[in-house]
Each structure stands twice: as C-alpha cells, then as structure tokens.
Amino acid sequence: DAKTTQPPSMDCAEGRAANLPCNHSTISGNEYVYWYRQIHSQGPQYIIHGLKNNETNEMASLIITEDRKSSTLILPHATLRDTAVYYCIVRVDGNAGNMLTFGGGTRLMVKP
Amino acid sequence: EPEVTQTPSHQVTQMGQEVILRCVPISNHLYFYWYRQILGQKVEFLVSFYNNEISEKSEIFDDQFSVERPDGSNFTLKIRSTKLEDSAMYFCASSEGSYTGELFFGEGSRLTVL
Numbered sequence: 454d455a456k457t458t459q460p461p462s463m464d465c466a467e468g469r470a471a472n473l474p475c476n477h478s479t480i481s482g483n484e485y486v487y488w489y490r491q492i493h494s495q496g497p498q499y500i501i502h503g504l505k506n507n508e509t510n511e512m513a514s515l516i517i518t519e520d521r522k523s524s525t526l527i528l529p530h531a532t533l534r535d536t537a538v539y540y541c542i543v544r545v546d547g548n549a550g551n552m553l554t555f556g557g558g559t560r561l562m563v564k565p
Numbered sequence: 566e567p568e569v570t571q572t573p574s575h576q577v578t579q580m581g582q583e584v585i586l587r588c589v590p591i592s593n594h595l596y597f598y599w600y601r602q603i604l605g606q607k608v609e610f611l612v613s614f615y616n617n618e619i620s621e622k623s624e625i626f627d628d629q630f631s632v633e634r635p636d637g638s639n640f641t642l643k644i645r646s647t648k649l650e651d652s653a654m655y656f657c658a659s660s661e662g663s664y665t666g667e668l669f670f671g672e673g674s675r676l677t678v679l
Contacts, residue, residue, distance in 0.1 A: 487666045496656045496670030544666040552621055553666060555608035
C-alpha cells in the first residue's frame with residue numbers, strides 16, 4: 454500500500470535548485486518523513502528526515518507543510534552527481550524491526 | 566567514514582544451488598537488514614535482525630532464506646536452493662537502533678541465477 458505519492462520523473466538544470474515533491478495525505482501524527490536516494494542501482498542513501506519542522510543538512514533541505522500532508526525535498530544547487538531516484542518514505546520512529554517501504558520514487562535527471 | 570561492505574559484488578549460480586551473501590555492518594550498529602531489488606523494480610524489505618534473532622521479516626523471506634551473524638562482524642544471507650526469480654540485487658543495511666529510520670546500505674551483491 455503506497456503511503457506516499459511522487460512524480461515518476463523530473464528534470465533539473467545543473468546548478469539550479471531541484472525541488473522534489475511528495476504527497477503523504479494519510480500520514481499519522483507519529484510518522485516521520487524520510488528521504489533516500491539511489492544512484493544507478495547502488496545501495497539507497499539516507500538524505501534527511503523530519504516530523505513537523507523544516508530540516509536542513511549538508512545534503513538537502515526538507516520542507517514539510519503545516520498540515521503534514523506533503524513535503525518537498527530541496528537540493529539547493531543540483532549537480533550531475535545528484536542524478537538518481539529519490540524516495541520519500543513515511544515511518545513511525547521507535548518501532549522495532551525498522552522496515553522501510555520503498556515506493557517507485559522520482560527519477561531526477563540533472564542536465565548540463 | 567564508516568560503511569557497510571558486501572561480498573561478493575556479483576555472483577552467478579545455477580538454479581538449485583545454495584548461495585551465501587556476506588555483509589560487514591558498521592561496527593557500532595545493532596540492527597541489521599537485508600533488502601533486495603529485482604531489476605527495474607522497487608527495493609523490497611526481506612528481514613531485520615537484532616540481538617541474534619530475526620525481529621521482522623516479509624512474505625518474501627520464506628523457508629529458503631536464512632540469516633546469521635556467525636561472528637562479531639559478519640552478517641550473512643543464505644538462499645538454500647536458488648530459483649530463477651531470486652535473481653536480484655541484494656542490499657545489506659545496518660542502523661544504530663530501531664528508533665531511527667536512518668539506515669546505512671551497502672553497495673549490494675548482484676545475484677544471477679541461471
């Protein structure tokens with residue numbers, strides 16, 4: 454059961470900001486939003502996560518709407534190496550087992 | 566930076582053969598996982614492992630699969646009798662604890678069953 458909806462693909466010009474949207478309209482109050490990416494069949498790579506507040510780290514920023522029904526991952530200055538499939542995942546932290554459910558993700562193509 | 570390492574990077578086997586995929590998780594992590602990705606499909610959870618026992622497994626993880634932590638560093642996935650449909654990338658991951666969804670994945674082992 455898909456808990457998140459993402460566009461299947463997006464393009465972005467190198468050096469510009471990449472804004473990747475995610476809808477999670479059925480998110481529960483204790484579910485976090487996680488973002489991962491997968492570069493060309495390599496292992497998924499954790500990017501960032503948040504609950505309510507916007508978050509920023511060295512890789513990206515995460516903007517979560519006030520009603521928490523959607524979020525946007527922002528890569529501020531996309532490079533060719535950011536070309537990857539980006540996955541938005543909702544998860545309850547603190548659960549034993551720690552299963553992540555990956556959907557289809559958004560295939561981001563960064564173009565020169 | 567610490568990383569999860571997997572061996573072999575690619576294994577080709579005949580249908581019906583046993584395969585063991587090996588992983589060295591990050592040293593201070595306590596939770597270990599196997600995921601797989603069939604070519605062109607989604608990344609799928611197989612199993613999670615903590616304190617020397619399985620904590621969660623998916624429907625994919627049937628009796629043909631087993632996991633083991635034979636020593637203090639390795640974490641293995643065994644497929645007893647491989648089928649054609651077991652051909653996939655197998656990813657090992659580890660995390661500090663179950664409280665976080667920040668998993669560290671290895672580069673994967675590609676299994677090809679002929």
